[in-house]
Amino acid sequence: MKENKSIGEILRENREKKGLLLRHVSAKLDIDTAILSKIERSERKATKEQILKLAEILDLDKEGLLVQYLSEKILYEIKDEELGSKALKVAEQKMKYINKNKSGN
Amino acid sequence: MKENKSIGEILRENREKKGLLLRHVSAKLDIDTAILSKIERSERKATKEQILKLAEILDLDKEGLLVQYLSEKILYEIKDEELGSKALKVAEQKMKYINKNKSGN
DNA sequence: AATATATTTGACATTAATTGTCAAGTTTAA
DNA sequence: TTAAACTTGACAATTAATGTCAAATATATT
Numbered sequence: 001m002k003e004n005k006s007i008g009e010i011l012r013e014n015r016e017k018k019g020l021l022l023r024h025v026s027a028k029l030d031i032d033t034a035i036l037s038k039i040e041r042s043e044r045k046a047t048k049e050q051i052l053k054l055a056e057i058l059d060l061d062k063e064g065l066l067v068q069y070l071s072e073k074i075l076y077e078i079k080d081e082e083l084g085s086k087a088l089k090v091a092e093q094k095m096k097y098i099n100k101n102k103s104g105n
Numbered sequence: 106m107k108e109n110k111s112i113g114e115i116l117r118e119n120r121e122k123k124g125l126l127l128r129h130v131s132a133k134l135d136i137d138t139a140i141l142s143k144i145e146r147s148e149r150k151a152t153k154e155q156i157l158k159l160a161e162i163l164d165l166d167k168e169g170l171l172v173q174y175l176s177e178k179i180l181y182e183i184k185d186e187e188l189g190s191k192a193l194k195v196a197e198q199k200m201k202y203i204n205k206n207k208s209g210n
Numbered sequence: 211a212a213t214a215t216a217t218t219t220g221a222c223a224t225t226a227a228t229t230g231t232c233a234a235g236t237t238t239a240a
Numbered sequence: 241t242t243a244a245a246c247t248t249g250a251c252a253a254t255t256a257a258t259g260t261c262a263a264a265t266a267t268a269t270t
Binding site for chain 3: 126127128138139142143146148
Binding site: 091 | 108109168171172173175176177178179180182183186188189190191192193194195196197199200202203204
């Protein structure tokens with residue numbers, strides 16, 4: 001079994017599991033089927049709003065799907081970068097620092 | 106002492122340490138001083154090319170500066186997101202997975 | 211205080227990236 | 241073999257990023 005699915009794969013699997021056609025889902029999203037097709041094959045990125053709607057339409061956990069979506073957006077930023085891994089680690093450090101110093105003050 | 110400097114702060118500090126004016130550095134970058142001023146105050150993002158040039162102009166470590174730059178870009182993507190921290194962790198996991206499965210095959 | 215120089219600000223122009231449509235092509239399955 | 245679902249690629253529209261310019265403000269010097 002595939003342990004690391006792209007958000008596109010998740011969307012397609014769950015759409016098919018529900019027996020929905022591109023046409024059905026894209027109508028609800030108010031976009032052309034072509035885009036949804038591309039999103040499912042990772043040829044295009046969805047917008048945050050589309051992800052949230054898709055979670056509703058396909059009965060998926062919103063938070064979970066959003067985390068997947070954001071993580072792909074992050075990786076997209078560094079996909080061609082030698083130093084991507086280092087940058088990610090530093091980003092996490094900074095994130096910790098930010099969270100530490102932002103409570104009630 | 107400040108333990109977590111923004112790239113803008115680093116750039117300004119080092120420019121001033123060298124006794125350079127915005128005008129001097131922005132000329133080398135071939136942009137208006139206004140932009141450099143904004144970059145140094147984190148009001149605008151630099152481009153990757155500008156960062157690399159700045160490292161040369163200010164005698165800073167290229168890799169180090171680039172990592173800082175990329176990490177800020179990453180954080181920028183999730184700055185308004187509740188789930189930012191989770192997304193970062195998931196991105197790191199995916200990154201590991203990618204690196205694992207990309208060696209010589 | 212007046213002036214000169216450096217920096218900042220904000221309105222706006224240009225360019226580049228993202229998001230979308232459409233129509234024709236391909237695949238899948240009756 | 242034809243009908244429906246999906247894919248592809250050229251292009252249009254929209255939005256975001258990057259830049260200029262001129263005026264405003266701050267900082268220094270005389």
